[in-house]
Amino acid sequence: MITSLEQLNPRARAAAHDWLDRAVAAVDADYRDAVREDLAAYFTDHLDASATPADVARLAAGVGEAQDGTGERRRFGDWPVDFTPPTARKVAHRWWNPRDERLFVPRVFGLGWTLNVGAAAVKLGLIEPDAEDEPFTSTPEPAFRAALAVPAALTAAVAAHYLFRWRGLPGRLPAQLGATGRVDGTMPRGAAAAVDVSVAALPTAWAAYQVARGTDGASSAGAVAAATAAAATSAGLTLWRAAATDGRPRPWAGPGLVALLWVPSGVVLLGLALAGRAAEQRRDLGVSR
Amino acid sequence: MNKEQEGWASQLRKGVLELAVLGLLAREPRYGSQLVEELAARPELAITAGTVYPLVARLAKAGLVTSTWQESPVGPPRKYYTLTPAGRDTLAGMAGTFAAVAAAVRGIVEEGR
Numbered sequence: 001m002i003t004s005l006e007q008l009n010p011r012a013r014a015a016a017h018d019w020l021d022r023a024v025a026a027v028d029a030d031y032r033d034a035v036r037e038d039l040a041a042y043f044t045d046h047l048d049a050s051a052t053p054a055d056v057a058r059l060a061a062g063v064g065e066a067q068d069g070t071g072e073r074r075r076f077g078d079w080p081v082d083f084t085p086p087t088a089r090k091v092a093h094r095w096w097n098p099r100d101e102r103l104f105v106p107r108v109f110g111l112g113w114t115l116n117v118g119a120a121a122v123k124l125g126l127i128e129p130d131a132e133d134e135p136f137t138s139t140p141e142p143a144f145r146a147a148l149a150v151p152a153a154l155t156a157a158v159a160a161h162y163l164f165r166w167r168g169l170p171g172r173l174p175a176q177l178g179a180t181g182r183v184d185g186t187m188p189r190g191a192a193a194a195v196d197v198s199v200a201a202l203p204t205a206w207a208a209y210q211v212a213r214g215t216d217g218a219s220s221a222g223a224v225a226a227a228t229a230a231a232a233t234s235a236g237l238t239l240w241r242a243a244a245t246d247g248r249p250r251p252w253a254g255p256g257l258v259a260l261l262w263v264p265s266g267v268v269l270l271g272l273a274l275a276g277r278a279a280e281q282r283r284d285l286g287v288s289r
Numbered sequence: 290m291n292k293e294q295e296g297w298a299s300q301l302r303k304g305v306l307e308l309a310v311l312g313l314l315a316r317e318p319r320y321g322s323q324l325v326e327e328l329a330a331r332p333e334l335a336i337t338a339g340t341v342y343p344l345v346a347r348l349a350k351a352g353l354v355t356s357t358w359q360e361s362p363v364g365p366p367r368k369y370y371t372l373t374p375a376g377r378d379t380l381a382g383m384a385g386t387f388a389a390v391a392a393a394v395r396g397i398v399e400e401g402r
Contacts, residue, residue: 101339284358
């Protein structure tokens with residue numbers, strides 16, 4: 001197994017890229033890069049560095065042609081729909097694609113759009129569209145472990161909140177947020193704690209597994225970003241539940257939760273991309289940056 | 290320009306963009322925003338950064354261009370793109386095909402006048 005097609009010898013690499021280009025040529029532009037990446041991942045999983053163009057052709061024959069419109073990648077009116085499995089690699093590609101100018105791209109899973117944080121970072125002048133040859137491919141391993149500390153710390157904070165404040169919390173906690181910021185429903189304290197801790201801990205454990213596996217940078221980055229989004233949202237919900245027990249409306253709660261969904265994970269993705277850029281610069285310029 | 294013409298012109302531009310990028314890089318290595326500016330300076334190509342960067346990435350994946358960070362005399366380092374030998378061969382082939390197709394189409398159009 002190899003981690004990137006670039007590890008193939010030049011002839012096998014050219015054969016693989018040529019097949020991938022042809023395979024996805026008919027795919028809707030919105031999904032072309034994501035499909036290409038998934039197919040490339042299949043190649044890297046099944047080829048080793050000594051593979052020949054004939055090996056590539058044999059593997060490609062087993063894959064068949066990637067077709068658009070035959071699976072779940074469709075449009076519902078003007079809305080994009082994607083029911084292909086939401087992999088970590090796909091999360092990274094949709095949430096961080098600085099070469100794509102569009103701020104809103106099809107969701108990782110389901111109906112509608114999601115924010116392309118990479119495009120937002122380029123528009124804010126935080127990074128160049130081509131800062132990395134391939135997003136997160138050059139990002140060093142320690143950067144992923146450091147990034148993992150963000151969802152891990154948020155998860156620990158949520159767990160610590162319920163552990164240490166348990167006795168001081170009322171038996172029922174706010175569960176639903178109304179349009180005006182008022183509490184619109186409650187749930188038992190134990191259920192609220194279980195939901196908040198699980199929403200933070202499970203994606204974080206999955207991200208830790210992905211980083212430990214070290215299959216490829218995009219998968220690690222996507223998993224850490226998704227875990228950060230989940231853990232930050234869970235931490236926000238925990239704070240809101242604790243604060244809203246007094247029954248007063250909190251109009252900031254809705255916008256605050258949306259910001260928690262995107263800002264921490266966006267910062268994590270930006271940090272990982274900057275680490276990748278720095279690694280490329282060290283490689284090419286031979287200086288410590 | 291009517292809708293039919295606009296669609297046709299858009300397809301034509303898409304078709305020649307790869308050739309235009311390879312042609313620019315054949316003269317000398319260029320960095321991303323430089324490529325975008327030079328192509329955008331030719332309004333008939335109607336190019337934006339959102340078109341150029343994905344295209345250059347695809348050319349790099351195909352082994353036709355390579356990218357390297359280089360120090361800049363003004364400002365931070367920049368990522369420069371250079372044609373590979375395979376890129377030069379592809380450019381020569383594309384340029385030949387483009388010239389032949391253009392000549393054939395021009396001949397047909399002029400005959401019809």
